[in-house]
Amino acid sequence: MNLKIVLPNKLIYDGEISSVTVPGKGGVFTILSHHAPLIAILGKGNVTFRFKNGVNNVFINGGLIELNNDKVVICAEQIPENEK
Numbered sequence: 001m002n003l004k005i006v007l008p009n010k011l012i013y014d015g016e017i018s019s020v021t022v023p024g025k026g027g028v029f030t031i032l033s034h035h036a037p038l039i040a041i042l043g044k045g046n047v048t049f050r051f052k053n054g055v056n057n058v059f060i061n062g063g064l065i066e067l068n069n070d071k072v073v074i075c076a077e078q079i080p081e082n083e084k
Helices: none
Strands: 002-006 011-016 019-024 027-032 038-042 045-051 054-060 063-068 071-076
Touching: 011 045, 011 054, 019 038, 019 071, 054 071
Parallel strands: 002 071
Antiparallel strands: 002 011, 019 027, 019 045, 038 063, 045 054, 063 071
C-alpha cells in the first residue's frame, strides 16, 4: 500500500507501508492493505505508519484522508513548529 502525507507547502512522506493509524474525528482508526475506498476528516493527533524497516509518527493538526486502490493520501494542516 502506498502512503503520501502532504502539507499545503510540501510533501512529508511518499512510500510503501503495511498500515497507517490516523486520528479520525470520531476516533482513531487503522487502515490495512485492501481496505475499502474511504474519505474521512482527520482530527488533531498522531499519524502512525508501519513499513518494512519500522514505524514512524507524524503529528498533524487535522486534515483529510482519501484511500482508493491501496493508495492513501493524507492532506494535513500544518504541523506545529515544535513537532517538525
